[in-house]
Amino acid sequence: MSTKKTSLKDIAQKAGVSTALVSYVLNGKEKESRVGQEIAIKIRQIAAELNYQPNHLAKSLRSGKTHTIGLIIADISNPFFANIARVVEDEAKHNGYTVIIGSSDENADKSRDLLDVLINRQVDGFIIVSSEHSELQIHYLKDKNIPFVLLDRYFPEIQTDFVSTDHYQASYEAGVHLIKNGYRRIGMIAYDSQMFHMQERIRGYLDSFENNKLESKKSWLKQIRITNIENGVKEAIDELMNANEPVDSLLFATYSLAINGLKYINELKLRVPADLGIVSFGQAEVFELYQCPITYLKQPIVLLGKTAVELLVKKLKDNVNEPAQILMKAELIERASSESKPNSSI
Amino acid sequence: MSTKKTSLKDIAQKAGVSTALVSYVLNGKEKESRVGQEIAIKIRQIAAELNYQPNHLAKSLRSGKTHTIGLIIADISNPFFANIARVVEDEAKHNGYTVIIGSSDENADKSRDLLDVLINRQVDGFIIVSSEHSELQIHYLKDKNIPFVLLDRYFPEIQTDFVSTDHYQASYEAGVHLIKNGYRRIGMIAYDSQMFHMQERIRGYLDSFENNKLESKKSWLKQIRITNIENGVKEAIDELMNANEPVDSLLFATYSLAINGLKYINELKLRVPADLGIVSFGQAEVFELYQCPITYLKQPIVLLGKTAVELLVKKLKDNVNEPAQILMKAELIERASSESKPNSSI
DNA sequence: AAAGGAAGCTTAAACGATTAAGCTGACAAG
DNA sequence: CTTGTCAGCTTAATCGTTTAAGCTTCCTTT
Numbered sequence: 224m225s226t227k228k229t230s231l232k233d234i235a236q237k238a239g240v241s242t243a244l245v246s247y248v249l250n251g252k253e254k255e256s257r258v259g260q261e262i263a264i265k266i267r268q269i270a271a272e273l274n275y276q277p278n279h280l281a282k283s284l285r286s287g288k289t290h291t292i293g294l295i296i297a298d299i300s301n302p303f304f305a306n307i308a309r310v311v312e313d314e315a316k317h318n319g320y321t322v323i324i325g326s327s328d329e330n331a332d333k334s335r336d337l338l339d340v341l342i343n344r345q346v347d348g349f350i351i352v353s354s355e356h357s358e359l360q361i362h363y364l365k366d367k368n369i370p371f372v373l374l375d376r377y378f379p380e381i382q383t384d385f386v387s388t389d390h391y392q393a394s395y396e397a398g399v400h401l402i403k404n405g406y407r408r409i410g411m412i413a414y415d416s417q418m419f420h421m422q423e424r425i426r427g428y429l430d431s432f433e434n435n436k437l438e439s440k441k442s443w444l445k446q447i448r449i450t451n452i453e454n455g456v457k458e459a460i461d462e463l464m465n466a467n468e469p470v471d472s473l474l475f476a477t478y479s480l481a482i483n484g485l486k487y488i489n490e491l492k493l494r495v496p497a498d499l500g501i502v503s504f505g506q507a508e509v510f511e512l513y514q515c516p517i518t519y520l521k522q523p524i525v526l527l528g529k530t531a532v533e534l535l536v537k538k539l540k541d542n543v544n545e546p547a548q549i550l551m552k553a554e555l556i557e558r559a560s561s562e563s564k565p566n567s568s569i
Numbered sequence: 570m571s572t573k574k575t576s577l578k579d580i581a582q583k584a585g586v587s588t589a590l591v592s593y594v595l596n597g598k599e600k601e602s603r604v605g606q607e608i609a610i611k612i613r614q615i616a617a618e619l620n621y622q623p624n625h626l627a628k629s630l631r632s633g634k635t636h637t638i639g640l641i642i643a644d645i646s647n648p649f650f651a652n653i654a655r656v657v658e659d660e661a662k663h664n665g666y667t668v669i670i671g672s673s674d675e676n677a678d679k680s681r682d683l684l685d686v687l688i689n690r691q692v693d694g695f696i697i698v699s700s701e702h703s704e705l706q707i708h709y710l711k712d713k714n715i716p717f718v719l720l721d722r723y724f725p726e727i728q729t730d731f732v733s734t735d736h737y738q739a740s741y742e743a744g745v746h747l748i749k750n751g752y753r754r755i756g757m758i759a760y761d762s763q764m765f766h767m768q769e770r771i772r773g774y775l776d777s778f779e780n781n782k783l784e785s786k787k788s789w790l791k792q793i794r795i796t797n798i799e800n801g802v803k804e805a806i807d808e809l810m811n812a813n814e815p816v817d818s819l820l821f822a823t824y825s826l827a828i829n830g831l832k833y834i835n836e837l838k839l840r841v842p843a844d845l846g847i848v849s850f851g852q853a854e855v856f857e858l859y860q861c862p863i864t865y866l867k868q869p870i871v872l873l874g875k876t877a878v879e880l881l882v883k884k885l886k887d888n889v890n891e892p893a894q895i896l897m898k899a900e901l902i903e904r905a906s907s908e909s910k911p912n913s914s915i
Numbered sequence: 916a917a918a919g920g921a922a923g924c925t926t927a928a929a930c931g932a933t934t935a936a937g938c939t940g941a942c943a944a945g
Numbered sequence: 946c947t948t949g950t951c952a953g954c955t956t957a958a959t960c961g962t963t964t965a966a967g968c969t970t971c972c973t974t975t
Contacts, residue, residue, distance in 0.1 A: 230931055241955050246933060256934090257952055279690050280630045281931030284960045289626070299658065305651040309672060312645065321690060323669055326655060344625050344667060482854050489858065508828050512835065514860045576961055587925050592963060602964090603922055627961035630930050 229273040237269050238262070249275070283345065292535060293341035293349045294324045295334055302507045303478055303524070304352065307374065310528030311350060318536045320347075329449055331356040342369065347539050350374050350531050355418050370538045374531045375522075376420045377548075384538070386531045386549045390423035391430075393520045393553035397474050397502045398431025400518070400555055405564030406472040406500050407437065410463045412456060412484060413476035415446035424476050424504070443470055447480075456483040464491070464499075471500060472561065478505030485513055501560040504553075516558035523551045575619040583615050584608070595621070629691065637667050638881060639687035639695045643675045648853045649824050649870070650698065653720065656874030657696060664882045666693075675795055677702040688715065694881050696720050701764050716884045720877045721868075722766045723894075730884070732877045732895045736769035737776075739866045739899035743820050743848045744777025746864070746901055751910030752818040752846050753783065756809045758802060758830060759822035761792035770822050770850070789816055793826075802829040810837070810845075817846060818907065824851030831859060847906040850899075862904035869897045 231249075235242040240262060247256040248266045283289040292315050296304040308324055315322045323341060327334035334354045341349070348370035353361070361381055364371050377385035401409050411428045414421050425444065432439040445463065447455030463470045475481035481503035493499050495515045502518045503510065510517035534547050577595075581588040586608060593602040594612045629635045638661050642650040654670055661668045669687060673680035680700050687695070694716035699707070707727055710717050723731035747755050757774045760767050771790065778785040791809065793801030809816045821827035827849035839845050841861045848864045849856065856863035880893050 228931095231933095232931075242932080243934075243955065243957095244953090250933085252934095257954085259953060262953085276689050278630075278931050280626050280635070281960090282933085284624075284626045284630055284931080284962095285933050287960080298655065299645070300648070300652045300655040302646070302648060302651070305648070306646045308670075309644065309646040312670070312672060316686075321669060321686065323667060324654075324658070326658060340662075340667065343622055482858070485858050486854075489862075508832075509855045509858060512828070512831050512855060513858055516835075574961095577963095578961075588962080589925070589927095589964075590923090596963085598964095603924085605923060608923085624961050627930085628963085630932095630960090631962050631964090633930080 228278070229275050230278065231275075233273060234266060234269050234275060237273070238266050240266070245270070249277070287345075288539075289345045289347055290319055291321045291323060291344070291346045292532070293337075293344075293346040294322050295327055295337055295341075295349060295351045296324065297329045297352060297354065298326045299324055300326075301479065302509075303505050303522075306524045307352070307528050310525050311532055314529045314532040315536075318532065320532075320536065327352075327354050329354045331360070335360055338364075348372075348535050350535055352376055353378070353418070355416050370535060372531045372535045372538075374527060376418060379419055382546060384534055384547050386527055386534065386547075387420070387551070388522045388527065388553050389550045390420045390553075391427040393504070393522075393555075394424040394427025394474070394476075395431050395434075396427075396553075396555050397518075397520055398428050399435065400557070401472050401474070401500060401502060401561055402431060402435050402437065404500070404561055406561075408443065408468060408470045409439075409472045409474060409500075410443045410445065410459075410470035411474040411476065412445050412447065412459050412480050414449050414480070416449065421476065428474055442466065452479055453483050456480060457487050460484060460487055460491070464493075471564075472496070473499055473501055475501070475503035478503070478507060481505065481517070482509065485517070489514065495560050496562050500562070500564075502555075506556070510558070513560070515560050518558045518561040519556050520553040521556050522553045526551060574624070575621050576624065577621075579619060580612060580615050580621060583619070584612050586612070591616075595623070633691075634885075635691045635693055636665055637669060637690070637692045638878070639683075639690075639692040640668050640670045641673055641680055641683055641687075641695060641697045642670065643698060643700065644672045645670060646672075647824065648855075649851050649868075652870045653698070653874050656871050657878055660875045660878040661882075664878065666878075666882065673698075673700050675700045677706070681706055684710075693885050694718075696877050696881055698722055699724070699764075701762050716881060718877045718881045718884075721873060722764060725765055728892060730880055730892050730894065732873055732880065732893075733766070733897070734868045734873065734899050735896045736766045736899075737773040739850070739868075739901075740770040740773025740820070740822075741777050741780075742773075742899075742901050743864075743866055744774050745781065746903070747818050747820070747846060747848060747907055748777060748781050748783065750846070750907055752907070754789065754814060754816045755785075755818045755820060755846075756789045756791065756816035757820040757822065758791050758793065758805050758826050760795050760826070762795065767822065774820055788812065798825055799829050802826060803833050806830060806833055806837070810839075817910075818842070819845055819847055821847070821849035824849070824853060827851065827863070828855065831863070835860065841906050842908050846908070846910075848901075852902070856904070859906070861906050864904045864907040865902050866899040867902050868899045872897060 231242040231245045235245045244258060245266050247253060247258050248263045249270060253263050294308060294311050299305055299308055312322050325337035327337055331354050334357055338360055350372050352374050353376045358378055361383060373383055373385035375387050377387055413425055429439060445459035447459055475484055495501055504520045506519050506521040510519050530549060577588040577591045581591045590604060591612050593599060593604050594609045595616060599609045640657050645651055645654055658668050671683035673683055677700050680703055684706055696718050698720050699722045704724055707729060719729055719731035721733050723733055759771055791805035793805055821830055841847055850866050852865050852867040856865050876895060
């Protein structure tokens with residue numbers, strides 16, 4: 224096996240022409256560059272014979288384009304992000320792009336590191352699920368004119384392209400759904416985060432009371448540290464259930480919170496929905512498997528991912544810069560965990 | 570914002586020296602190349618001032634090394650692979666490598682495409698979770714002398730490096746565990762695949778009967794098409810449960826099979842483990858959340874991933890070629906789903 | 916004083932591709 | 946016969962690095 228990759232030069236030599244000519248032909252520029260018919264055919268044939276594969280590195284070095292997209296997410300081992308990654312991977316490939324994925328662990332420093340590594344690798348652009356306190360990075364990208372699209376989360380005070388779920392409306396819908404089904408003391412477990420998407424989820428929850436002329440208690444909203452999920456969720460549930468008047472239902476703001484919460488609810492031998500109605504963000508097969516299938520807010524993952532890639536690719540190709548800001552609706556998938564209360568009114 | 574990236578040339582100009590000297594200094598070769606103390610310091614300082622970041626593409630083009638690893642898995646949206654991917658990503662980064670992930674969907678054609686794309690991108694080496702019928706690809710890599718390590722699955726008839734779980738022993742242990750706990754009519758749901766790892770899982774299951782002097786029925790083993798998981802699993806379970814003497818327990822050969830099976834078992838209102846004991850491959854939070862926590866075989870994901878990366882990096886760096894073939898034990902995590910039968914013997 | 920050696924640089928080719936610009940020869944038009 | 950045009954090529958610079966080889970000085974040694 225002669226292992227040497229064949230280069231333009233090899234083809235040129237074999238055809239008895241210059242590399243320039245070969246390049247023109249193989250890039251389909253024979254017309255513009257007035258290459259002879261016969262020699263063009265010959266070149267193509269030799270290229271095929273030698274199984275020529277252009278060297279991406281050389282191409283990229285010259286053109287400044289790597290046809291690579293950097294995808295920064297919180298954690299690829301989280302099903303929500305894994306699914307996003309899959310969609311982005313497929314859609315990018317479809318457009319001739321390769322994806323490099325990096326997990327930031329919701330940590331601004333890590334995401335900054337990732338950004339640097341990937342910029343260094345000359346990715347053409349980014350799709351980013353932002354972490355808390357990463358505003359500076361976004362400004363940096365804007366200043367440096369590096370194309371990017373924010374996914375699922377955005378900063379309302381920064382003017383950027385983004386594709387996101389309408390977190391407010393999703394949460395609001397969840398609240399209304401529970402109220403409609405007769406629940407009155409609805410707790411919410413969310414992260415203690417200033418990220419806009421989390422604030423929106425909380426706002427939606429709170430507004431669902433207000434707009435239905437119900438009172439809510441501050442103590443029903445529990446915000447826990449992302450660094451202390453397991454214990455945080457347990458404590459939150461303990462407090463909510465041991466209160467004078469315990470909550471009758473619970474809204475989980477994320478998949479991870481739900482996983483931990485549901486586990487603990489199992490341990491406590493609480494019956495769902497009899498003792499506790501449940502609605503959660505984040506779809507997953509998991510929710511179908513629980514003692515009682517869980518009602519959840521299904522985010523339009525495929526559409527989110529596809530749209531983000533499309534947007535980015537358009538920016539990369541056309542170099543256009545009309546910012547696109549797209550909000551998509553989540554769908555409430557009703558399951559048994561939030562069933563109508565037996566003697567419910569409204 | 571002057572957006573131009575600073576290159577060696579810029580530094581050289583500002584320092585009034587040649588680019589060669591700058592390159593030597595910034596690569597720490599001042600000693601070998603007899604660069605003057607003062608000028609070295611000056612160069613370093615200017616590099617820092619201009620925030621110099623070497624151009625990966627140029628480096629790679631020259632050196633032939635991209636410091637990139639291709640990771641080919643079945644599907645990033647499957648938790649098992651997502652976790653693998655995460656570990657590989659982290660470990661690779663630790664070693665100065667970047668990972669490009671591709672999903673093959675257990676399809677040899679797709680994985681062949683992926684391979685080509687990534688070879689074209691000049692990845693230095695591969696970590697591969699092989700698909701069925703992909704032997705040719707492996708031979709191709711060997712012929713071309715492209716370094717790779719197989720992960721989790723390997724071909725016994727091809728001499729390669731690999732890091733894998735001992736699938737036989739895992740399955741065997743699962744069988745023995747069920748038998749010990751009083752189950753006698755143990756079914757298995759596996760893929761209809763000739764892949765070695767699947768065959769090993771089946772062999773382990775069968776041997777657990779034999780070595781305990783129990784008889785097994787052929788009809789207890791159900792192998793279903795990977796392209797028809799949902800219905801396949803349902804039909805299999807129907808057949809197993811509607812037989813004259815239905816099985817009293819079930820071993821799922823993979824995570825996906827288990828997810829589908831458990832869902833259906835829920836629908837059938839079967840009680841676990843009273844009506845049906847369960848053991849499954851593939852850890853996941855999911856299994857803790859079921860109506861009754863599921864006993865599972867925990868593969869050493871972190872170790873698998875880390876070791877694969879270490880092995881590959883060693884091959885890439887030292888260019889050594891003693892093939893390493895590593896088998897790791899899975900751990901049986903006992904939960905309620907395979908509890909001792911009330912009136913069990915042995 | 917001449918030769919040798921080393922310290923401290925520079926030069927230039929190479930990696931593989933792209934592309935503007937230039938060169939050559941044939942043919943047509945005047 | 947001269948000039949112009951154009952088809953059909955080649956040349957050479959360029960992207961940013963690396964690195965073998967060569968070139969000056971200057972110092973040491975005999």
